[in-house]
Amino acid sequence: MPQPTEHQHQDRIVVTGTGLITALGVGTEVNWSALLAGGDGVGPLHGIDFKGAPDKGGGQAPGLSLDSLAGIPPRARRERAAAYLFCCARECVHSAGLEQSNPYAPARRGMIVGTTLGGMNSGGVFLESCRKRGVGRARFGEMRRWQPSAVMRPVLDAFALAGAGITTTTACASGLSSIGLAMMMIRSRRLDLIIAGGYDPMCVYTYAGFNSLMLVDGEAIRPFDAERKGLKIGEGYGLLALERRTDALRRGARILGEVVGYGESSDAHHLTRPHPDGQGAVRAMRIALTEARLRPDQIDHINAHGTATPNNDSSEYRAMERVFGAHLRRIPVSAVKSALGHALGGAGGVEAIFTLLAIRSDTAPATLHTRCVDSAMPDLDLVTDQPRAHPIRHAMSNSFGFGGSNASLILGVCDE
Amino acid sequence: MSDDVVITGCGVVSALPSGAAALFDALCDGRCGIVDYEGVSLGETVRTRVGRVCDFDPEEWIADQTLRRMSRFTQFAIAAGRQAACEAGLIEPGPAGRFDEGSPLAERTAVLCGAVAGSPPYVLDYYMPIIERGVVAANPILFGEGVPNAASSHLSMSLGIRGGCQTLLGERTVGLEAIALASEMVRAGRYDVVLAGASEEYHPILTQIHEKIGMHTPREKIDRGCLPFARESAGYLMGEGAAFVVVERASSALRRGAMPLARLCAAGMSTGAGAAAGGFEAFETALGSFLVPSVTERGVDGLKDGLVFSSANGSVLDAAEVGALHGLAASPLTVTSLAGALGECLSMTPVASVITAIQACWHGRCPPTRTTDPSLPEGVSCPQVTTPIDTSSAVIVATGLEGAAAAIHIDVT
Numbered sequence: 001m002p003q004p005t006e007h008q009h010q011d012r013i014v015v016t017g018t019g020l021i022t023a024l025g026v027g028t029e030v031n032w033s034a035l036l037a038g039g040d041g042v043g044p045l046h047g048i049d050f051k052g053a054p055d056k057g058g059g060q061a062p063g064l065s066l067d068s069l070a071g072i073p074p075r076a077r078r079e080r081a082a083a084y085l086f087c088c089a090r091e092c093v094h095s096a097g098l099e100q101s102n103p104y105a106p107a108r109r110g111m112i113v114g115t116t117l118g119g120m121n122s123g124g125v126f127l128e129s130c131r132k133r134g135v136g137r138a139r140f141g142e143m144r145r146w147q148p149s150a151v152m153r154p155v156l157d158a159f160a161l162a163g164a165g166i167t168t169t170t171a172c173a174s175g176l177s178s179i180g181l182a183m184m185m186i187r188s189r190r191l192d193l194i195i196a197g198g199y200d201p202m203c204v205y206t207y208a209g210f211n212s213l214m215l216v217d218g219e220a221i222r223p224f225d226a227e228r229k230g231l232k233i234g235e236g237y238g239l240l241a242l243e244r245r246t247d248a249l250r251r252g253a254r255i256l257g258e259v260v261g262y263g264e265s266s267d268a269h270h271l272t273r274p275h276p277d278g279q280g281a282v283r284a285m286r287i288a289l290t291e292a293r294l295r296p297d298q299i300d301h302i303n304a305h306g307t308a309t310p311n312n313d314s315s316e317y318r319a320m321e322r323v324f325g326a327h328l329r330r331i332p333v334s335a336v337k338s339a340l341g342h343a344l345g346g347a348g349g350v351e352a353i354f355t356l357l358a359i360r361s362d363t364a365p366a367t368l369h370t371r372c373v374d375s376a377m378p379d380l381d382l383v384t385d386q387p388r389a390h391p392i393r394h395a396m397s398n399s400f401g402f403g404g405s406n407a408s409l410i411l412g413v414c415d416e
Numbered sequence: 417m418s419d420d421v422v423i424t425g426c427g428v429v430s431a432l433p434s435g436a437a438a439l440f441d442a443l444c445d446g447r448c449g450i451v452d453y454e455g456v457s458l459g460e461t462v463r464t465r466v467g468r469v470c471d472f473d474p475e476e477w478i479a480d481q482t483l484r485r486m487s488r489f490t491q492f493a494i495a496a497g498r499q500a501a502c503e504a505g506l507i508e509p510g511p512a513g514r515f516d517e518g519s520p521l522a523e524r525t526a527v528l529c530g531a532v533a534g535s536p537p538y539v540l541d542y543y544m545p546i547i548e549r550g551v552v553a554a555n556p557i558l559f560g561e562g563v564p565n566a567a568s569s570h571l572s573m574s575l576g577i578r579g580g581c582q583t584l585l586g587e588r589t590v591g592l593e594a595i596a597l598a599s600e601m602v603r604a605g606r607y608d609v610v611l612a613g614a615s616e617e618y619h620p621i622l623t624q625i626h627e628k629i630g631m632h633t634p635r636e637k638i639d640r641g642c643l644p645f646a647r648e649s650a651g652y653l654m655g656e657g658a659a660f661v662v663v664e665r666a667s668s669a670l671r672r673g674a675m676p677l678a679r680l681c682a683a684g685m686s687t688g689a690g691a692a693a694g695g696f697e698a699f700e701t702a703l704g705s706f707l708v709p710s711v712t713e714r715g716v717d718g719l720k721d722g723l724v725f726s727s728a729n730g731s732v733l734d735a736a737e738v739g740a741l742h743g744l745a746a747s748p749l750t751v752t753s754l755a756g757a758l759g760e761c762l763s764m765t766p767v768a769s770v771i772t773a774i775q776a777c778w779h780g781r782c783p784p785t786r787t788t789d790p791s792l793p794e795g796v797s798c799p800q801v802t803t804p805i806d807t808s809s810a811v812i813v814a815t816g817l818e819g820a821a822a823a824i825h826i827d828v829t
Contacts, residue, residue, distance in 0.1 A: 116563065135457070166586070170580070205543060264580035266577060266581045268522075268573045403565045
């Protein structure tokens with residue numbers, strides 16, 4: 001097992017701001033309240049032309065209010081992902097107290113986000129217009145907005161994030177991968193402040209793809225249920241402001257929590273199926289624990305990837321079983337995709353924020369719709385029906401993606 | 417040296433012969449990989465010239481049974497990644513060479529692949545039927561193989577790499593950004609070895625799009641080729657390929673008997689955001705914001721020896737890039753570019769430039785830039801024949817739209 005170097009422990013990384021948009025609403029506190037109240041963001045999908053095929057529903061973010069739209073640069077308004085990402089980043093920067101006064105030079109600030117789609121909706125508009133009117137008369141703007149770099153560009157410009165503008169993709173683990181990269185860049189002192197997380201818009205591209213792989217279920221999402229049949233596509237934007245604890249304290253920032261450990265791995269097994277025993281997931285979780293210098297029994301809550309597909313949930317359970325052993329029985333596990341749908345590249349950032357809020361509130365959110373936990377998962381303490389009050393000092397959030405990408409993040413209370 | 421981050425293996429697939437040495441020889445011989453191309457895209461027949469990878473046999477590099485399902489984007493990445501891993505002594509030669517099952521080093525090795533376009537054919541073949549006929553027309557194989565991280569994932573599967581495998585999406589700077597992040601990962605102790613690079617596959621839609629934005633050479637002028645720095649340049653021609661390098665600590669490389677090919681002295685990136693001027697004028701600010709501190713941070717002034725591999729491609733970006741470099745350099749600069757020989761391969765060209773720069777420093781020869789009548793500031797020269805050089809280091813730069821910039825400084829001492 002790799003040991004973290006001294007370098008990895010010389011700086012503590014804290015979260016000082018968050019921005020969150022999901023099917024449950026716009027804004028971090030709106031989302032948390034809705035999740036605790038048992039809100040279900042999954043419903044019929046709007047704006048997708050199914051051309052006669054059934055709409056199996058999904059977790060689509062609500063429309064932006066006029067207040068939210070105000071101040072979004074015109075170029076960001078033309079692509080859904082860009083508009084929502086901007087809105088999310090604005091909340092993140094504002095909650096970090098950096099909107100009016102930012103002590104970091106532009107070259108010391110950056111943004112690292114994960115996505116699977118970027119501006120794929122604009123790509124679809126561009127291709128549709130090419131098909132109907134010919135390439136010569138298609139609009140370049142739609143093509144440019146297709147690029148992930150163009151989706152983040154309005155955020156980079158508005159907040160003068162000059163040090164890095166990185167879009168990474170590890171499929172559905174992308175959001176956590178970006179946080180892992182950000183931790184490294186801050187610890188290495190390349191940058192002082194990074195807005196990190198993930199996003200993915202609702203788009204027919206992925207809906208159709210997951211549907212063709214028979215992974216989308218028309219009924220409710222039931223993670224870890226004995227009769228789980230599949231996922232629903234969600235939409236999500238989750239960003240965290242990350243900086244060194246010493247810098248945050250110096251500028252008097254409100255510290256929301258600490259990012260204490262990150263681990264990642266590849267299954268090297270199959271492009272679209274997880275390793276059945278969750279070997280790669282085991283490694284990611286163990287590396288995160290090692291970096292956090294925590295034992296498995298010191299994890300008080302797990303936000304599971306929990307997509308509700310038969311293979312994913314089985315593989316994830318086996319991995320948790322191997323990592324946590326007998327301790328797993330006393331760790332409340334939540335699977336919030338049951339309320340949001342699967343936000344794909346956005347899931348890691350979105351769920352890292354929910355994990356942070358669970359720590360803040362000492363409350364594990366409920367997993368909706370799961371009626372009977374799979375009997376093959378006897379040690380799983382899945383929180384169902386109601387949120388559960390439970391002391392949480394350290395919590396783990398997991399994301400796994402196509403290509404066998406696995407990522408695990410541990411967040412904790414930031415002690416003085 | 418023992419604490420340095422070094423490159424121990426290089427691999428490249430391009431319009432010229434595969435492999436670092438073969439590419440360098442071909443470049444020094446003045447060869448050009450740009451060929452006539454005709455294809456159909458979005459109902460339009462596109463006749464153009466492209467730095468096309470011809471005579472590529474994926475079976476030479478890939479033993480996987482799913483090879484035929486893979487896009488060329490993925491196949492190129494595996495071929496170039498395999499060459500690099502092989503040269504670094506990480507795996508055995510041949511299409512089946514891979515890390516041993518359970519190898520600790522496999523878990524301490526990661527993949528970082530940059531891409532701008534990835535595999536346009538797979539995205540189009542998957543997406544267009546959905547646009548036309550709805551969700552029922554989705555092809556699950558094309559969906560899986562068309563995801564942007566397919567190349568890095570297949571590379572990790574093919575070689576048995578079990579550390580993280582990420583794809584960086586963005587401007588043509590992302591290949592160098594992958595190397596920069598790989599260097600950070602190794603320095604931070606996150607990984608012992610990182611296979612970093614970029615892959616791009618050509619499709620005629622790229623020509624159509626780049627024509628549309630006015631950067632591609634107009635079709636009536638394509639016979640003039642792709643002429644970096646040229647006074648009369650009309651734009652660039654597209655290309656394709658993949659290039660990867662193995663990045664690791666010198667101490668661990670030497671311990672396992674691998675020979676460091678070059679030291680990664682400095683690497684950096686900038687978005688250009690917040691620059692006083694928008695558009696292309698942001699390049700100078702972007703480059704200057706990190707290049708000056710980064711070239712000196714390891715005690716070596718990257719621009720002192722004056723050899724620069726530029727991402728110039730015959731477009732309006734050339735002048736901004738060279739102007740920014742010229743403003744930063746205290747001494748005369750020799751600037752070269754591969755775009756005239758390979759075409760504009762987006763994120764791949766700068767990585768191929770890193771590999772070529774290593775060869776150039778080793779062999780004491782700078783390959784020529786295929787161009788005519790270059791327009792350069794005083795003190796900046798662009799060799800049009802293979803030129804002897806007396807330097808052990810080079811700076812490789814890449815610039816992208818809206819001020820994005822990245823640079824790598826290598827030294828072979």
